[in-house]
Amino acid sequence: ENSSEKHSISRDDIVVGRILGEGFFGEVHDGVYKSPSGERIHVAVKTCKECSAEVKEKFLSEADLMKNLDHPHIVSLIGVIGVAPVWIVMELLEHGELGSYLVEEQYTLTTATLTLYCLQICKALAYLEGLNMVHRDIAVRNVLVASPDCVKLGDFGLSRYIDEQEYYKASVSRLPIKWMAPESINFRRFTTASDVWMFGVCVWEMFSMAQQPFFWLENGQVINQLELGVRLPKPQQCPPHVYSLLSRCWSYEPNSRPTFSQLVCLLSDLHSMELEQDGR
Numbered sequence: 001e002n003s004s005e006k007h008s009i010s011r012d013d014i015v016v017g018r019i020l021g022e023g024f025f026g027e028v029h030d031g032v033y034k035s036p037s038g039e040r041i042h043v044a045v046k047t048c049k050e051c052s053a054e055v056k057e058k059f060l061s062e063a064d065l066m067k068n069l070d071h072p073h074i075v076s077l078i079g080v081i082g083v084a085p086v087w088i089v090m091e092l093l094e095h096g097e098l099g100s101y102l103v104e105e106q107y108t109l110t111t112a113t114l115t116l117y118c119l120q121i122c123k124a125l126a127y128l129e130g131l132n133m134v135h136r137d138i139a140v141r142n143v144l145v146a147s148p149d150c151v152k153l154g155d156f157g158l159s160r161y162i163d164e165q166e167y168y169k170a171s172v173s174r175l176p177i178k179w180m181a182p183e184s185i186n187f188r189r190f191t192t193a194s195d196v197w198m199f200g201v202c203v204w205e206m207f208s209m210a211q212q213p214f215f216w217l218e219n220g221q222v223i224n225q226l227e228l229g230v231r232l233p234k235p236q237q238c239p240p241h242v243y244s245l246l247s248r249c250w251s252y253e254p255n256s257r258p259t260f261s262q263l264v265c266l267l268s269d270l271h272s273m274e275l276e277q278d279g280r
């Protein structure tokens with residue numbers, strides 16, 4: 001079946017509920033979608049407030065990218081309603097943003113569980129790496145929690161396909177400086193290797209219970225520090241083995257960083273080790 005058929009849905013099959021949060025383009029609601037097979041699926045409905053033709057195109061570009069993705073740790077797109085009011089309908093992740101979840105559950109989350117979340121997001125990114133897709137905005141604010149042992153990458157607002165050896169040259173000003181690799185800050189250069197750097201920062205956030213990276217610096221000071229070789233310190237809850245992976249993700253030279261598929265193997269071993277330790 002082709003993807004436009006797969007993702008065309010009727011507004012009549014959706015009941016919209018309460019507001020979950022505010023997105024860049026408009027409110028996000030929860031809701032229930034009745035699928036063609038009669039199944040009732042909990043969904044998140046993204047709306048677009050001032051949806052001129054130009055805004056609509058930007059709003060729907062995220063959904064267009066998501067149509068081609070199918071991974072257990074990437075939020076799945078259910079459908080798009082392209083006529084006003086324009087909606088993007090996605091699977092609902094009941095526990096919301098990982099950032100707030102980390103704060104709420106900070107005294108109950110084990111090191112093994114945090115390592116599992118890192119592994120799951122790393123698998124999602126290894127999948128994107130295989131598709132030559134650069135995410136550009138890997139941070140806990142863009143990870144959603146499906147259940148206490150399942151997280152998913154949930155925001156593709158800045159994602160782009162890139163040709164091999166190529167990179168996406170960003171022009172936007174809404175850039176997450178404190179998460180960005182030096183070459184992204186200096187030259188707006190975004191590659192899978194810069195995603196690896198950002199993934200390292202996202203792992204740092206997880207083990208720091210969603211503290212802001214470099215909260216002690218202004219955006220403008222970050223690049224200086226990075227050039228001097230300064231890196232985020234090891235969070236207290238972060239196992240030394242995990243931190244040594246982060247240090248490799250933060251190699252100044254993009255080619256010296258590990259790939260996501262290498263990181264999946266390494267994190268998977270570390271996760272097994274953590275589980276064994278918890279079991280003792």
Ligand code: ATP
Nearest residue numbers: 020021022023024025028044090091092093155157
């Ligand atoms: P921004 O660009 O500022 O990140 P956005 O337009 O990408 O905004 P989101 O951050 O994806 O919007 O969504 C806004 C809020 O809606 C999120 O903080 C989250 O709480 C909620 N939300 C979004 N998608 C889902 C989902 N699939 N399941 C549950 N909650 C969701």
